[in-house]
Amino acid sequence: MPRKLSARHDRFALHTPFRIARGVKTAADVVTVEISDGAATGRGEGVPYPRYGESIESALAEIAAVRAALEAGAGRHEIIGLMRPGAARNAVDCALWDLEAKLAGKTVAALIGTPEPGPVATALTVVIDTPDEMARAAAAIADVPLIKVKVDASDPATAIRAVRQAAPDTALIVDPNESWDEALVRATMPVLVECKVDTLEQPCPAENDGWLAGYDSPVPICADESLHTVAELDAVAARYGAVNIKLDKTGGLTTALELAKAARAHGLKLMSGCMVCSSLGIAPALHIARQADWADLDGPTWLADDRAGGTRTEHGIMQPPTEGFWG
Incomplete structure (x- = not known):
C-alpha cells in the first residue's frame, strides 16, 4: 500500500x-508529521524557530515539497539530500524512525544498536525575572540535579548569584541566548567561577564568536546557535569546549547521532537540548541524552497539557514515555 503523509500545526x-x-513564549507551536503505510504509522515533531528563519508556514511548505518523494518511499537518508537541516526535516526524520521501528517490530534503540533510554537527569529552567523572583524559582527546585539559568545583558551577575544562593548544591548552566558581547563575558567570568557554573551556553551571537578561538575560558563554553551540523564542527571545536545538540537544528535524529559521534571525536562535551515542545519532540532526543554530559530536555514540563503517554519529570529526573508512544 502506498504511504500517506500528513503534517499539521499543533499548539500547546x-x-x-x-x-x-530573545523574548517571551506563552505557547509551544509545533509541526506534527505522521507517515503511514497502512500497517503502521510513524510520528515526529519539529519546532520551527524564528531565529533560524523558520515558521510554522515555512516548515509545512518544506514538508509539502517532499510529499511525493516520501509517499513514494523515500527514507531517512534520502531526505537528507531533499530537505535542509531544521525543524521540518526533524519532524519527518523522526516520523520515519518511528515507522521503521514499528514495521521491523523493534525499538529505535535496537535499530541504532544502543541500550534503551532510561531515566535521565534533565535541567529545569529558571527564566528571566527579577533576581528575587529567580531566587524563589530556584529555591522551589533546589533539590534537582541541574538548573539552567536564563539571563540577558542586564546585570546577569546579580541574577546568577541569586540563583546560586537559593540552590547552593545544584549544578548550573547559564544561558544568555546570544545576548552578551566579549566584554561582558570577560567581566562576568569571575562570577561564573565563584558560583561554580558547569557551563556557559552561547553567550555571544553566533556571527560574533570568533574571538573565542583565542580565549582560555575557566568555565566550559557551550555552542548552541553556532552549531547545527557536522559541517560547522571544525570551526566550532576551535572556539568552544562543548556543543548543544538539538534535533531541530540538526534536522533529525539521524544526523544528530552523526554529530554526537563527531563531536566526541573532537574532544567536546555534549549537551542534549530541545526547544519548548511536547514529549513527541523529546522522545527521540533521549537517544542523544543517554550519551551526553548534560541533558536540557524540560520542554514538556512547561506545557499545561502534554501529549498522552509522554515523559514524566519529578525532582529533575525525566522518565521516558510509555511503551508505544514513540520508537
Whole structure:
C-alpha cells in the first residue's frame, strides 16, 4: 500500500510564560508529521524557530515539497539530500524512525544498536525575572540535579548569584541566548567561577564568536546557535569546549547521532537540548541524552497539557514515555 503523509500545526499552551533574552513564549507551536503505510504509522515533531528563519508556514511548505518523494518511499537518508537541516526535516526524520521501528517490530534503540533510554537527569529552567523572583524559582527546585539559568545583558551577575544562593548544591548552566558581547563575558567570568557554573551556553551571537578561538575560558563554553551540523564542527571545536545538540537544528535524529559521534571525536562535551515542545519532540532526543554530559530536555514540563503517554519529570529526573508512544 502506498504511504500517506500528513503534517499539521499543533499548539500547546504553557502554564507559565517562558522568558529568555530573545523574548517571551506563552505557547509551544509545533509541526506534527505522521507517515503511514497502512500497517503502521510513524510520528515526529519539529519546532520551527524564528531565529533560524523558520515558521510554522515555512516548515509545512518544506514538508509539502517532499510529499511525493516520501509517499513514494523515500527514507531517512534520502531526505537528507531533499530537505535542509531544521525543524521540518526533524519532524519527518523522526516520523520515519518511528515507522521503521514499528514495521521491523523493534525499538529505535535496537535499530541504532544502543541500550534503551532510561531515566535521565534533565535541567529545569529558571527564566528571566527579577533576581528575587529567580531566587524563589530556584529555591522551589533546589533539590534537582541541574538548573539552567536564563539571563540577558542586564546585570546577569546579580541574577546568577541569586540563583546560586537559593540552590547552593545544584549544578548550573547559564544561558544568555546570544545576548552578551566579549566584554561582558570577560567581566562576568569571575562570577561564573565563584558560583561554580558547569557551563556557559552561547553567550555571544553566533556571527560574533570568533574571538573565542583565542580565549582560555575557566568555565566550559557551550555552542548552541553556532552549531547545527557536522559541517560547522571544525570551526566550532576551535572556539568552544562543548556543543548543544538539538534535533531541530540538526534536522533529525539521524544526523544528530552523526554529530554526537563527531563531536566526541573532537574532544567536546555534549549537551542534549530541545526547544519548548511536547514529549513527541523529546522522545527521540533521549537517544542523544543517554550519551551526553548534560541533558536540557524540560520542554514538556512547561506545557499545561502534554501529549498522552509522554515523559514524566519529578525532582529533575525525566522518565521516558510509555511503551508505544514513540520508537
